[in-house]
Amino acid sequence: MTDIHTLTRKLQRKNDSKIILYVGDGLGGLPLEPGGKTELETANTPNLDALAARSSLGMSVPVLPGIAPGSGPGHLGLFGYDPLQYDIGRGVLEALGIDFELGPNDVAIRGNYCTIDGEGNITDRRAGRIASEIGEKLCEKLDTIKIPGVEVFVHHVKEYRLVIVFRAEGLGGNVDDTDPQKTGVPPLAPKGNDTASEKTAEVCAEFLRQAAEVLKDDAPANLLTMRGIAKMPPIPTFEEVYGTRAAAIAVYPMYRGLARLVGMDILDAGQTLDDQMKCLEQNWDNYDFFFVHFKYTDSTGEDGNFDAKVQRTEELDSAIPRMTVLKPDVLVVTGDHSTPAKMKAHSGHAVPTLLASDICRFDGSTTFGEAACRIGELGQFEAKYLMLQVLAHAGRLEKYGA
Amino acid sequence: MTDIHTLTRKLQRKNDSKIILYVGDGLGGLPLEPGGKTELETANTPNLDALAARSSLGMSVPVLPGIAPGSGPGHLGLFGYDPLQYDIGRGVLEALGIDFELGPNDVAIRGNYCTIDGEGNITDRRAGRIASEIGEKLCEKLDTIKIPGVEVFVHHVKEYRLVIVFRAEGLGGNVDDTDPQKTGVPPLAPKGNDTASEKTAEVCAEFLRQAAEVLKDDAPANLLTMRGIAKMPPIPTFEEVYGTRAAAIAVYPMYRGLARLVGMDILDAGQTLDDQMKCLEQNWDNYDFFFVHFKYTDSTGEDGNFDAKVQRTEELDSAIPRMTVLKPDVLVVTGDHSTPAKMKAHSGHAVPTLLASDICRFDGSTTFGEAACRIGELGQFEAKYLMLQVLAHAGRLEKYGA
Numbered sequence: 001m002t003d004i005h006t007l008t009r010k011l012q013r014k015n016d017s018k019i020i021l022y023v024g025d026g027l028g029g030l031p032l033e034p035g036g037k038t039e040l041e042t043a044n045t046p047n048l049d050a051l052a053a054r055s056s057l058g059m060s061v062p063v064l065p066g067i068a069p070g071s072g073p074g075h076l077g078l079f080g081y082d083p084l085q086y087d088i089g090r091g092v093l094e095a096l097g098i099d100f101e102l103g104p105n106d107v108a109i110r111g112n113y114c115t116i117d118g119e120g121n122i123t124d125r126r127a128g129r130i131a132s133e134i135g136e137k138l139c140e141k142l143d144t145i146k147i148p149g150v151e152v153f154v155h156h157v158k159e160y161r162l163v164i165v166f167r168a169e170g171l172g173g174n175v176d177d178t179d180p181q182k183t184g185v186p187p188l189a190p191k192g193n194d195t196a197s198e199k200t201a202e203v204c205a206e207f208l209r210q211a212a213e214v215l216k217d218d219a220p221a222n223l224l225t226m227r228g229i230a231k232m233p234p235i236p237t238f239e240e241v242y243g244t245r246a247a248a249i250a251v252y253p254m255y256r257g258l259a260r261l262v263g264m265d266i267l268d269a270g271q272t273l274d275d276q277m278k279c280l281e282q283n284w285d286n287y288d289f290f291f292v293h294f295k296y297t298d299s300t301g302e303d304g305n306f307d308a309k310v311q312r313t314e315e316l317d318s319a320i321p322r323m324t325v326l327k328p329d330v331l332v333v334t335g336d337h338s339t340p341a342k343m344k345a346h347s348g349h350a351v352p353t354l355l356a357s358d359i360c361r362f363d364g365s366t367t368f369g370e371a372a373c374r375i376g377e378l379g380q381f382e383a384k385y386l387m388l389q390v391l392a393h394a395g396r397l398e399k400y401g402a
Numbered sequence: 403m404t405d406i407h408t409l410t411r412k413l414q415r416k417n418d419s420k421i422i423l424y425v426g427d428g429l430g431g432l433p434l435e436p437g438g439k440t441e442l443e444t445a446n447t448p449n450l451d452a453l454a455a456r457s458s459l460g461m462s463v464p465v466l467p468g469i470a471p472g473s474g475p476g477h478l479g480l481f482g483y484d485p486l487q488y489d490i491g492r493g494v495l496e497a498l499g500i501d502f503e504l505g506p507n508d509v510a511i512r513g514n515y516c517t518i519d520g521e522g523n524i525t526d527r528r529a530g531r532i533a534s535e536i537g538e539k540l541c542e543k544l545d546t547i548k549i550p551g552v553e554v555f556v557h558h559v560k561e562y563r564l565v566i567v568f569r570a571e572g573l574g575g576n577v578d579d580t581d582p583q584k585t586g587v588p589p590l591a592p593k594g595n596d597t598a599s600e601k602t603a604e605v606c607a608e609f610l611r612q613a614a615e616v617l618k619d620d621a622p623a624n625l626l627t628m629r630g631i632a633k634m635p636p637i638p639t640f641e642e643v644y645g646t647r648a649a650a651i652a653v654y655p656m657y658r659g660l661a662r663l664v665g666m667d668i669l670d671a672g673q674t675l676d677d678q679m680k681c682l683e684q685n686w687d688n689y690d691f692f693f694v695h696f697k698y699t700d701s702t703g704e705d706g707n708f709d710a711k712v713q714r715t716e717e718l719d720s721a722i723p724r725m726t727v728l729k730p731d732v733l734v735v736t737g738d739h740s741t742p743a744k745m746k747a748h749s750g751h752a753v754p755t756l757l758a759s760d761i762c763r764f765d766g767s768t769t770f771g772e773a774a775c776r777i778g779e780l781g782q783f784e785a786k787y788l789m790l791q792v793l794a795h796a797g798r799l800e801k802y803g804a
Contacts, residue, residue, distance in 0.1 A: 030761065030762075030763050031763070031764055033764075034455050034456040034764045035455070035764065035766070036764070038763070059781065063802055064406070064409070064787060064790055065780075065783055065787040065788075065790050065791050066787070066790035066791040066792075066793065066794030066795070066799065067409070067413070067790060067794065067799065067802050068794065068799065068801045068802065069801065069802050069803055070801050070802065070803040070804040071804070072803045072804050073802055073803035083802070083803065084409075087803065088803065088804070089804070090804035093804055228804055340761070342761065343761055345801075346801050347761070347794070348790070348791070348794040348799070349763050349779075350763075350779075350781070370763060370779075371765070371766065374765065374777065374778075374779055374781075375777050379781070380781035380782070380783075
């Protein structure tokens with residue numbers, strides 16, 4: 001089978017079109033009862049509804065039918081990278097999200113401070129969710145750890161979360177998590193699954209040995225667990241595969257990290273949707289493609305708060321006029337996955353998707369919601385194909401074949 | 403591309419959910435005239451209609467668009483095994499269907515008694531459809547045949563049908579059928595398509611030579627033809643790939659054989675749908691996954707009897723309350739292919755499918771039929787992905803990626 005990017009490298013055409021990919025994280029939802037409406041269908045979204053009338057709608061399948069993706073595969077799919085082909089470790093995502101520039105000799109690790117008792121058993125996997133100020137100070141202490149032949153970087157992320165990077169030639173990225181996912185037991189020993197990763201596991205073990213010493217008086221954060229121990233896979237950039245100058249406007253680190261992974265420039269998004277819109281306006285002339293990320297449709301879904309997700313969906317809607325006034329050639333509104341409040345989790349349900357462009361086959365929709373998307377012009381499609389539609393509707397793809 | 407089962411092995415999560423896969427064989431149909439209704443749409447199915455209101459509907463494509471599958475690929479697809487990857491010979495299916503435990507050195511063959519005239523030409527490809535009692539006695543005679551270096555097993559199936567198994571190391575499973583598919587000509591000579599299969603072809607030829615001698619006075623069953631000469635492919639079990647304890651409740655041998663092929667336990671299904679429901683009730687606590695097979699929607703379709711298929715569809719519907727009362731977490735109603743009475747044959751039309759679960763995205767359907775399924779939430783999907791949706795709706799899949 002031809003790879004999507006083999007095709008886009010060959011067919012890409014440059015023009016001065018402007019594209020916005022507006023991602024409502026976890027946008028898809030569920031009705032609470034048979035016959036009911038989803039969060040998106042319940043929300044009052046006059047701007048999205050007006051946009052639907054000049055759009056094609058459809059349903060995006062993030063990975064494969066039924067498969068609930070994490071944020072990594074969810075976004076890679078939307079960016080046109082087959083999420084089953086590109087497997088991005090959690091450590092890599094976290095490192096990218098704090099602007100750490102990972103190189104080919106780097107192994108990145110997501111760390112969680114935890115609490116251990118006198119016997120070495122974990123009593124709290126998140127160290128009482130310590131404040132960020134404390135987490136930051138402890139990271140400074142850990143950053144003094146020395147391991148012969150290995151450069152060690154320790155960076156704080158937020159509260160009990162940190163990133164550790166080991167830099168040395170020959171370190172593998174296939175080491176199991178040390179977080180046992182439960183309390184009352186000690187952390188697992190680092191275990192490498194190939195020769196190079198056994199070497200990494202030894203480095204992890206030495207780091208953890210020294211960390212136990214460094215943190216011994218810092219309860220509740222008197223140790224850490226390691227998760228998502230991974231190297232960055234080789235991944236081609238947006239510029240290479242699509243010929244676009246792309247920028248990300250995302251408030252949360254993880255999503256900036258994902259955008260950086262595919263070579264997008266990371267803009268200063270500020271803290272609010274209003275900040276993000278200002279950023280979009282200010283940078284409108286400098287890029288062809290803008291990825292705008294809105295987190296709260298996911299977090300309210302994860303909380304199981306249907307009404308809050310409805311409200312956040314209305315907030316998502318409120319930014320639409322500030323985008324349409326810029327007259328993008330293509331404006332897509334979609335999600336990286338569904339996060340139904342009913343399930344309090346990412347789910348494998350397909351994701352409502354809207355693509356507005358002057359050359360859409362308008363499908364007569366008058367509202368943006370799951371029921372309308374189910375019968376929309378774009379049909380049900382794997383997320384990895386969305387970028388082909390985006391580029392096509394932006395006039396950025398040549399004809400295939402004579 | 404990642405194989406479905408690579409994914410499910412990694413993501414499978416055990417819980418105490420219960421799943422029923424209720425297969426109406428050949429369920430999909432055709433309207434007799436433009437504007438008409440299909441068999442399923444014509445049938446009075448109050449139970450399925452009520453279920454539809456709390457389900458997601460969709461259309462299953464058994465193999466690829468337009469491809470009409472046999473029972474083997476049709477069921478393998480529903481079980482989540484790519485029917486283009488797993489090619490199961492007819493002989494293997496027949497052997498599994500009579501509880502013959504095939505090993506790795508076995509070649510299985512479906513035999514049909516036939517009638518030959520004095521010149522050795524076939525005059526009846528089914529030996530006048532002899533009674534089962536006669537077929538059984540003749541199989542006992544054939545079972546006395548000895549071939550040096552090869553264990554020979556001959557088992558009667560039903561009427562003119564039998565199974566022959568040759569057991570020896572080094573026998574190949576790629577031998578052409580000897581049934582010429584017409585009368586007035588002699589059976590074809592067994593022909594192997596690789597070195598190991600040439601050896602098998604020699605064994606077949608010797609068996610047929612001796613059979614002609616043994617059966618010479620048994621007209622109309624004075625010879626046999628051989629079809630579907632094949633070995634069992636290595637195929638992982640349901641337990642391995644999905645982590646479920648699965649059981650089959652099927653009246654017909656072929657479908658028990660298919661279920662055994664993927665490692666399901668075969669329960670005593672009795673002879674009627676009522677027997678099958680009793681079996682389901684009695685075994686409810688012992689398994690996670692139940693495959694319940696209903697044959698008559700196919701056989702009436704094959705007969706070209708629209709009204710009889712409608713009636714059998716109503717019978718299919720009548721068992722639904724005995725399933726729903728058990729409160730399965732996921733109940734799927736689908737078919738392995740379409741068998742439109744109008745065509746008197748399996749067809750490549752997509753198959754109406756219903757998935758009922760509390761975490762469905764209910765799609766507002768009020769009836770179960772082709773028209774409703776065409777616009778359902780599950781969309782049009784390849785049958786091999788159905789199990790992903792089933793497991794996801796049973797909470798039996800972890801999130802993919804971070």
